[in-house]
Amino acid sequence: MTTSAHRVAVLVRDGVLPMELGLVHQLFGAARGPAGERLYEVRTCALSGPGLIRTDADFPVGAQHGPEALEWADTVIVPASHEEDESLTPGGLPAPLARALDAAAPDSLTRLASICTGAFVLAAAGLLDGRRATTHWLSTDLFARTFPSVTVDPDVLYVDEGRILTSAGEAAGVDLCLHMIREDHGTAVAADVARRTVVPPHREGGQAQYIQRPVPARESTSTSVARAWAEDHLHDPLTLGELAAQASMSVRTFNRRFREETGLTPMQWLTRRRVDRARELLESTDHTVDRVATEAGFGTAASLRQHFVAAVGVSPGAYRATFRGARS
The missing domain is CATH 1.10.10.60 (Homeodomain-like)
Known part of the structure; x- marks a missing residue:
């Protein structure tokens, strides 16, 4: 790993979706520079790490790092937890999680991103106040009621507010990660990652097309x-x-x-x-x-x-x- 690689920390919590964790490692791990060097270093961390974290499947995942990885990172990504997210309220983050996010983002240099209902974490920490954001379309109504200071866009795959980004349902995490790679290193690198992982480099439209409607x-x-x-x-x-x-x-x-x-x-x-x-x-x-x-x-x-x-x-x-x- 080169010392110039962009550092990405993925904060996992009990109830994490394995797909959301895996896609971050797969996409950022596939990004290569002109000489074939890795452009990102990705670490999985947990507040209770190192240790095992429950998933929404019948197997756990091992987090090799603790919350110190959040301070190490240039980008922090918060995947969803189906055990916690929709119960969160403004200012209602568990104290250890609130302290970890405060330590991770002391200034405007750290980029923060959420996948799916991970947006509830960023909103509960007050990081989305006065900003546009999105989350899974099944949760947008609850999100809007719970966090009225956030402008919710229910139709898009992701929202880029500069330092803070949010994405829709778990597959939209692919779109979000490719977008961040494209912003960091250009369309050619992002397109190469998309080819390696056999996904579209840019998906048309937003999640509006997936919302259940009459035939x-x-x-x-x-x-x-x-x-x-x-x-x-x-x-x-x-x-x-x-x-x-x-x-x-x-x-x-x-x-x-x-x-x-x-x-x-x-x-x-x-x-x-x-x-x-x-x-x-x-x-x-x-x-x-x-x-x-x-x-x-x-x-x-x-x-x-x-x-x-x-x-x-x-x-x-x-x-x-x-x-x-x-x-x-």
């Missing part, structure tokens, strides 16, 4: 054909009418069905895909910003900069300076 009418057909066509024509000035025509739907029906399937409006989805395309071009080519804007479908460098800063938080030039050398 849609037979007339509702998939918009996937239109999305695939749009992926091949991102450089063109696409209109909502053109997209609807690809799906053989009226604009109104297409708009409604698209949101049901992806959790986004067609134009929101199109902007996201164009930003993703611009990121790939900035990392993998020496194209000018004007050419990147044209090939990604933004038309002008000014339009690219506006949408890129809104989505990524930095200018295209700053992004390239950071990630141009981080390609696998």
Whole structure:
């Protein structure tokens, strides 16, 4: 392990879901630098560690580290505990857990993330007050009632508030981890991790598409054909009418069905895909910003900069300076 590896601590509690713990190790463990070096070091810790922790399965997991790993970490991830989370209230964290989180995050340098109902822990510690957050869709109503100072977004797969991130149900932890890898090391490294683990590098839409609803009418057909066509024509000035025509739907029906399937409006989805395309071009080519804007479908460098800063938080030039050398 190189001394420059980003340090990730996973805080497990009784009732942890093994999948949530495993996906953190699998994804961050698969991230490699240009020379094949590991980019992350991941440690599993528990407040009572080292020792065995109950899971929601018929086997325990062994935590090799105690709470001191939280102070060691650059990123702390809190998976769900089905034994504890939904009983938590504002300021109601068990004292050992509250002290551990205080020690882990004394300033703005440590990144904190939750998977599934692990968001209840961050909210009970007051870390989500005044912020957007998400959790599993089955728990969003309870979460919103319990923590009214948190703005709950029930439709998304994850929320990135800078230093603090939250994700939806356990599989959304994959999306969250890939997002953090992409923010740390660029799209090429994140895409390589996704290929190694055979998962999509970026899943469309949010958890809105998984919320239980009445079965849609037979007339509702998939918009996937239109999305695939749009992926091949991102450089063109696409209109909502053109997209609807690809799906053989009226604009109104297409708009409604698209949101049901992806959790986004067609134009929101199109902007996201164009930003993703611009990121790939900035990392993998020496194209000018004007050419990147044209090939990604933004038309002008000014339009690219506006949408890129809104989505990524930095200018295209700053992004390239950071990630141009981080390609696998």
